[in-house]
Amino acid sequence: MGAKIKGGDLGEDSLESEINIIPLVDIMLVLLIIFMIAAPMMYDTVDINLPQAQAQQSDASEESVILAIQKDRKLFIGRQEISFExxxxxxxxxxENRDRKEIYIRADEEVSHGFVIQVMARIQQAGISRMAFETDPSRQ
Structure with a gap:
């Protein structure tokens, strides 16, 4: 664990040190487990109940733009809240500098249809014509 004193060939006392890495490995494993548990929770930061549907899996990737609409009509792009205006x-x-002009809409199932249509109209005003809705196929 620490230092040991042992006699040398010439009868001199020498100090031999060794590093115990077991506590370091324990801490690293605990941190790994914490990050493995916390990482999936970071994706869904906006509280939304998606409507259920039997649809194909979307091809939304990490760099896709996702617009979230909460039931109280709050809008989010990523984690940042934005106003309707x-x-x-x-x-x-x-x-502006993207080739793929496509947006994914994650609207809470309690948001009125009319408000979602208004949001879609604003998106079209911005020059984006490809929109896809995200649903929850697991809830049936």
Whole structure:
């Protein structure tokens, strides 16, 4: 564990040190487990109950733009809340230098149909015509 004193060939006392790495390995394993548990929770940061549907899996990837609409009509792009008034301007800025002009909408099932249509109109005003809705196929 620490240092040992042992006699040398010439009868001199020498200090031999060794590093115990077992506590370090224990801490690293605990941190790994914590990150493995916490990583999936970081994806769904906006509280939304998606409507159920029997649909194909979307091809949304990490760099896809996802617009979340909560039941109280709050809008989020990623984790950042935006107002309805600035929606068109923000989407136009996000897609300015992108080749793939497609947005995924994650609307809570309790949001009114009319409000979702208004949001879609704002997205079209920003020049984005490809929109896809995310649903929850696991809830049936």
């Amino acid at each position: 600035e929606l068109s301007m923000r989407i136009r800025a996000i897609f």
